[in-house]
Amino acid sequence: MTRKKIITGFLFFLLTNNLCAQDVKDWLSVSGTMGVSYEGYGLSRSPSGWTGYTARRPWNQVRFNFTPVFKFNKDFSLPFNFNFAAIPTNFAGPYAGLKNQNLGQFITNPMNSFGLNPKYKWAELQLGTQYLKYSELSTGDIGIFGIGFDLKPKTYRIKFFTGVSQQGVNYLLGPPTVTGAFKRSNWMFQVGKEKEGVYNVAINVAKGKDVPSSANPVPLTLKPQEGFVMSLVTDIFFKKGWYFKSEAARSIFTKDLTTALSPAANEFKPFIDGHTSTVTDFAVNGAIGKKSKNFDIGVSTKYLGAGFQTTGYPFLQPDRLDYTLNTRFNAWKNKSNSYKMNVVASVGQRVNNVSNTALKAKQFIGNLNWFTQFNDNFSLNVNYNNFGFESASGINPYGIKNVSNDLGINPTYNWSNTKMNHLISMSYNYSIYDERDVMTGNTTSNNTHTALLTYVPTFFEKDVSPDFSILYFKNDVPLAKIQMTTISSGLSMEAAKKKLRLRGQLQYTIGKLNAFSNNNNLIASCNVDFKITKKLTWNTFLTTNYFKYGNEIVPNGANYVETTSRTGFQYRFDTKK
Amino acid sequence: MKKIYAILIALFVFLVTDAQIISTLVLSTQPPAQLSEWGNRKEVLTLIIRGQAGFVPNFKVKAEISTSDGTVIGFVDLARAPIFTGNSAGNTILYAADVLPLELMQFSGKYKTSLQRTGKLPADNYILCLQPVRPDDFFPLGEKQCKTFYMATTQLPILLKPYNEEVLDGKIAQTAITFRWSPVVPNSLPLATYRLQVFEILPTQSPVQALRSNQPLLDKEVKGTTQLIWQPQLSFIPINDNNSPNKYIWTIQTLDNNGNPITQTDGSGEARSEPIIFFVDLTKGVKVKN
Numbered sequence: 001m002t003r004k005k006i007i008t009g010f011l012f013f014l015l016t017n018n019l020c021a022q023d024v025k026d027w028l029s030v031s032g033t034m035g036v037s038y039e040g041y042g043l044s045r046s047p048s049g050w051t052g053y054t055a056r057r058p059w060n061q062v063r064f065n066f067t068p069v070f071k072f073n074k075d076f077s078l079p080f081n082f083n084f085a086a087i088p089t090n091f092a093g094p095y096a097g098l099k100n101q102n103l104g105q106f107i108t109n110p111m112n113s114f115g116l117n118p119k120y121k122w123a124e125l126q127l128g129t130q131y132l133k134y135s136e137l138s139t140g141d142i143g144i145f146g147i148g149f150d151l152k153p154k155t156y157r158i159k160f161f162t163g164v165s166q167q168g169v170n171y172l173l174g175p176p177t178v179t180g181a182f183k184r185s186n187w188m189f190q191v192g193k194e195k196e197g198v199y200n201v202a203i204n205v206a207k208g209k210d211v212p213s214s215a216n217p218v219p220l221t222l223k224p225q226e227g228f229v230m231s232l233v234t235d236i237f238f239k240k241g242w243y244f245k246s247e248a249a250r251s252i253f254t255k256d257l258t259t260a261l262s263p264a265a266n267e268f269k270p271f272i273d274g275h276t277s278t279v280t281d282f283a284v285n286g287a288i289g290k291k292s293k294n295f296d297i298g299v300s301t302k303y304l305g306a307g308f309q310t311t312g313y314p315f316l317q318p319d320r321l322d323y324t325l326n327t328r329f330n331a332w333k334n335k336s337n338s339y340k341m342n343v344v345a346s347v348g349q350r351v352n353n354v355s356n357t358a359l360k361a362k363q364f365i366g367n368l369n370w371f372t373q374f375n376d377n378f379s380l381n382v383n384y385n386n387f388g389f390e391s392a393s394g395i396n397p398y399g400i401k402n403v404s405n406d407l408g409i410n411p412t413y414n415w416s417n418t419k420m421n422h423l424i425s426m427s428y429n430y431s432i433y434d435e436r437d438v439m440t441g442n443t444t445s446n447n448t449h450t451a452l453l454t455y456v457p458t459f460f461e462k463d464v465s466p467d468f469s470i471l472y473f474k475n476d477v478p479l480a481k482i483q484m485t486t487i488s489s490g491l492s493m494e495a496a497k498k499k500l501r502l503r504g505q506l507q508y509t510i511g512k513l514n515a516f517s518n519n520n521n522l523i524a525s526c527n528v529d530f531k532i533t534k535k536l537t538w539n540t541f542l543t544t545n546y547f548k549y550g551n552e553i554v555p556n557g558a559n560y561v562e563t564t565s566r567t568g569f570q571y572r573f574d575t576k577k
Numbered sequence: 578m579k580k581i582y583a584i585l586i587a588l589f590v591f592l593v594t595d596a597q598i599i600s601t602l603v604l605s606t607q608p609p610a611q612l613s614e615w616g617n618r619k620e621v622l623t624l625i626i627r628g629q630a631g632f633v634p635n636f637k638v639k640a641e642i643s644t645s646d647g648t649v650i651g652f653v654d655l656a657r658a659p660i661f662t663g664n665s666a667g668n669t670i671l672y673a674a675d676v677l678p679l680e681l682m683q684f685s686g687k688y689k690t691s692l693q694r695t696g697k698l699p700a701d702n703y704i705l706c707l708q709p710v711r712p713d714d715f716f717p718l719g720e721k722q723c724k725t726f727y728m729a730t731t732q733l734p735i736l737l738k739p740y741n742e743e744v745l746d747g748k749i750a751q752t753a754i755t756f757r758w759s760p761v762v763p764n765s766l767p768l769a770t771y772r773l774q775v776f777e778i779l780p781t782q783s784p785v786q787a788l789r790s791n792q793p794l795l796d797k798e799v800k801g802t803t804q805l806i807w808q809p810q811l812s813f814i815p816i817n818d819n820n821s822p823n824k825y826i827w828t829i830q831t832l833d834n835n836g837n838p839i840t841q842t843d844g845s846g847e848a849r850s851e852p853i854i855f856f857v858d859l860t861k862g863v864k865v866k867n
Contacts, residue, residue: 056794065781083781091796092774092828092849093789111790113781131783141785179847221838222846223617255696255842259613262680266693276679277613277842279696306730307695314845315785315828315852317733319695350735352762357610357697358730359762367740387737389759400764402803404737404757427746433757433804438764446804448755452748469748475755475806482806486752490859505812509752523751525812545810562810 030573032068032079037539037568039063045560052553053560062086068573081115081129094166094181094222097174104167108145124150132161134190137249137283138204138231139312144186155195157202162187165311168214180219182210186311192233200235204249207271208311212257223256227311228272241292247285253309254278281305281318294330294339299323306355319355324348324365332372344369352391361391361400381410396438406431420459427452446477463494484511496530503527517550535574540567597629598636598663598709598719610697610730611842616674624676624707624722626661626669633663636709636718638676645702645725651684653677660712676707696842700729731840732762733848734771734803734829739855744822747813747859756805758850761831761839768801769839772830775807777823780816784826784854794825798832813857822858 041057066082088109090096095109107114113129126132126148133140146163164185171180185208192202210224231249238244252268255277265274272278282305289298306319326346330339345368352361366386373379388403407430414423433446454469471486488507494500504526511519525543532538541564548559603623608615615621626633637660640653658681663669684692691699708721738757739745745754761769775795778787795807813823829850831839838848 054796056792056796058792063779067781088790089792090790091793092776092830092847093845095789109790110786131786141783143783143786221841223842225846255611256613256617259616260678260680264680275613277611277696279694281694305694306697307693309844315849316844317735317851318843319730319732352732352735353700353730355691355695356699357691357695358700358732361732361759361762363735363759365740385738385740387740387757389735389737391732391759391762393762393764396764400760400762402737402757402759406738427749429749431755435803448806450749450753452746454748471748471752473749473753475753484752484808488748488751503814505814507751507812509808511808521808521810523810523812525814527814541814541816543812547810566816 027073029071029575030068031071031575032573033570034066034068034573035064035568035570037063037566039564039566042563043560044562045558047555047558050555050558052558053547056562057564058087058089060087061089063568076118076120078116078118081113081117084112084114094179094219095169097172097176097178098169099176099178102167104164105169108143108164108167110143113143114145122152122154124152126150126161130161130163132159132188134159134188134204134206134312135202135231135233135247135249136285137247137310137313138229139186139188139206139310141313141315142186142311146186148188152194155193157190157192157194159190160188165208168211169219170215171217171219180215180217180222182212182219182222182224183214184208184210184311188312197237199237200233202233204231204233205229206310206312210257224258225311226254226257226272227309228252228268229310229312241290243287243289243291245285245287248282249284249308249310250280250282251308251310252278252280253307255309279307279309281307281309283308283318289326296326296328298326300326303354306353306357319353319358321351321354322348334373340373342371359392361389363390364388377413377415379412381408381412383408383410393438398436398438398441400438401434401436401443403434404431405433419461420457423454423456423458425452425454425456427454444478446475448475449473463498465492466490480514482511482513484509486510499531501527501529503529512550513552516552519550519552520546520548522546532569535572537570537572538567539570541565598633599627599629600707600709600719600722601625602705602707602722602724604705604724604726606725607727607729609840609842610728612677612692612698613679613696614842615677616672616679619672622673622677622705624671626663626671626709627667628663628665632665633669634718635660635662635712637661637712637715638671639708639710639715639717639721640676640682641706642698643704643706645704647704650686650688650698650703651682654681654683655710655715657681695730697730698728702727729763731831731843733831733840733843733850734758734761736827736829736850736853739827739853741853742855744856744858744861746861747822747857748861750857751809751811751813754807754809756807756827758803758829760803767834770798770800770832770834770836771803772796772798772832773805773827774830775825775827778826778854784824784852788826788828788852795827813859815859820860822856822861824854824856826852826854828852 039061041059043055063085068080070078088098115129116127118125129143129145131143142165144163144165148161151158166181166184168183169181172178188206190202190204194200207228209226212224229251233247235245252266252272254275259275259277262276265278266280267274284303287300301323303321304318308318324346328344330342332340334340348365350363368384370382385406391400393399410427412425429450431448434443436443450473452471456467467490469488473484475482486509490505492503507523509521523545528540530538544563546561605621608621637658641649642651643649704723704725706721706723709718736758774793776787776791776793831848833839840848
């Protein structure tokens with residue numbers, strides 16, 4: 001009931017705001033958007049009782065966004081960033097499985113943001129949910145609900161923020177199982193000096209600490225943690241596009257706050273105590289190179305010590321050394337003095353286990369994308385990617401060796417007359433993936449061929465743009481062969497004096513696994529974007545997916561239909577006359 | 578009669594002072610790499626103590642970790658080690674938290690450095706020896722029990738394909754997207770289970786925010802293999818008004834034989850590989866030149 005009231009009120013506000021905007025004074029300008037959208041999902045499986053396919057979206061979801069920027073004069077602005085959803089849908093992370101959240105959990109749930117950033121000249125106050133990236137090695141991936149500031153007097157930079165990145169969530173066996181979480185408080189601080197395009201020097205400090213008593217029962221697979229990190233960022237930009245960037249960081253991280261305090265352990269008082277599970281390590285990030293209009297070259301390297309860990313980047317994989325050489329250049333001028341050829345390439349290596357606490361693993365990385373516009377009608381794109389991974393395998397007789405090679409060739413030809421343009425695009429990709437069996441030493445090759453042909457006619461005097469394509473996909477690996485053929489067509493058109501924009505797509509795929517009978521898949525979708533007024537749009541997206549198995553699974557001929565409908569209103573604030 | 582009493586008392590005193598303790602050590606052959614984690618898991622180490630004559634005196638446990646050539650690299654400081662009171666009526670059972678309290682252990686050389694930096698010992702074969710000793714003079718009360726174990730940190734898979742920020746052709750992606758990743762290291766039996774998850778990043782979300790808050794479009798578990806061909810059965814019509822490509826984030830969660838995260842002390846504790854993003858662009862390769 002409360003939810004319905006909120007939605008109704010929001011819609012009322014959204015529709016009436018258009019009228020109120022007429023009274024906005026000259027001293028106030030408003031930009032940004034606000035809106036509400038509903039997403040519904042349906043899944044019907046046959047035969048009845050078969051559960052071989054599971055839902056992949058929430059049955060119902062309502063999302064709100066309110067992101068206007070109120071600008072009172074040239075010095076003072078007030079941006080809002082409210083994005084929130086009615087139903088929690090966390091699957092990964094500490095909130096996974098949570099269905100009924102209290103207010104604190106709702107506010108700090110990563111799916112919701114409530115941010116307000118009033119700014120006066122060089123001073124910005126940060127209130128509510130903020131995703132702040134101080135640097136690559138200190139903090140940047142997590143949202144924190146709290147309070148802070150960002151001051152930029154002249155070339156000086158002073159930033160501080162403190163708050164809560166997650167509330168305590170009790171473990172629940174379920175079903176559904178709730179992973180649970182410890183309440184985590186964070187703070188971060190930066191002081192530095194920056195002249196845009198010339199230099200940037202900054203010291204970052206960030207800390208996060210869990211409250212062990214904040215969950216009861218405690219999460220089974222998580223430990224209360226505490227992390228502290230300090231880093232120094234130095235970026236220098238020279239003339240003619242040359243640059244040097246670096247960051248050096250040291251972290252002190254307690255992996256389990258319930259372990260005993262130890263005077264011999266790493267500590268950095270008064271910021272962090274030493275427990276028997278406290279580790280300390282460092283990380284370095286560096287890049288040097290040159291950027292220009294037609295030529296880029298750069299070398300970058302990143303070292304993350306095995307014990308380097310921060311609460312600001314919870315998914316960081318440490319214990320590695322990466323180094324890559326990147327380049328991009330344009331070549332082969334045409335008559336109009338622009339370039340016909342563009343090449344982007346990189347080559348590098350990643351070494352895991354620099355610390356020797358694990359088995360050494362090496363990964364080779366190579367990418368090339370080579371585009372050539374031979375003339376007005378014909379272009380060719382070639383791309384090649386290589387990823388290789390090699391490691392010892394512990395007690396197994398053979399080491400791990402996986403190599404992935406992908407080659408793609410994409411010629412495009414187009415021609416036109418007075419009424420229309422024709423475009424034919426072909427694409428062929430060959431992918432081979434070799435994997436060594438660590439027990440027998442035999443290498444298995446996994447080959448994939450993909451061929452795509454697309455035709456796009458464009459009418460110069462009509463508002464209709466169709467496209468047609470056919471695709472063949474084949475994956476061949478010992479004991480399994482997958483083949484798929486897809487035909488699809490899309491249509492885009494405008495109507496009602498360009499107030500209505502329609503986009504539709506129809507796709508049929510016939511697939512086959514080994515000698516089993518064919519499976520069939522039909523997807524139909526459409527977007528309808530309707531401009532109700534200059535500022536108010538109504539966007540609707542509908543899609544349905546029908547899939548019928550062959551006899552590759554039991555029960556034979558099992559099938560399902562899933563539908564997704566998304567509709568919403570977006571109001572664009574714009575007080576400019 | 579007095580002589581008999583005297584003999585009995587002498588015998589009792591002898592038994593108490595020099596009572597032999599029989600101990601049995603059970604140690605996991607591949608315990609957690611994080612030494613502080615040993616104390617949280619009772620299945621890692623069990624020391625069963627019982628008296629030879631049904632009587633167990635008070636004792637301490639002398640603990641040493643050595644390399645396979647016998648060089649001692651770490652030991653428990655016996656002066657500060659806890660005193661245990663044996664259960665004369667039956668077995669006394671001790672775990673890693675009792676006999677290997679990290680706060681009382683001393684390591685040497687590169688092993689000390691490695692522990693301070695990583696909480697782990699270098700990957701190698703090691704020998705753990707435990708022996709009950711008298712609390713006052715550390716005189717052995719029983720035989721030394723030794724077990725070998727192999728220690729190597731679990732390296733989570735590295736995501737290989739689609740590579741970070743790769744732009745996939747939407748026409749191809751609507752039929753199939755191939756995911757590849759490196760195997761967990763060490764790659765041993767029982768085979769690890771890889772849980773592949775793909776999340777849609779909404780226009781208002783940051784990548785990690787989407788991962789931590791959305792329901793995954795793909796949530797599939799595969800055992801042992803490091804490739805999955807996904808038939809998305811989705812329409813990749815851009816959800817943005819500005820027709821920018823749709824954005825996704827994917828990751829692998831590696832699970833052990835019981836369905837639990839294979840490592841719970843590294844990273845987020847969920848054994849999730851560092852996620853990467855990819856784009857799906859329906860107009861890739863078919864941009865019309867007007």
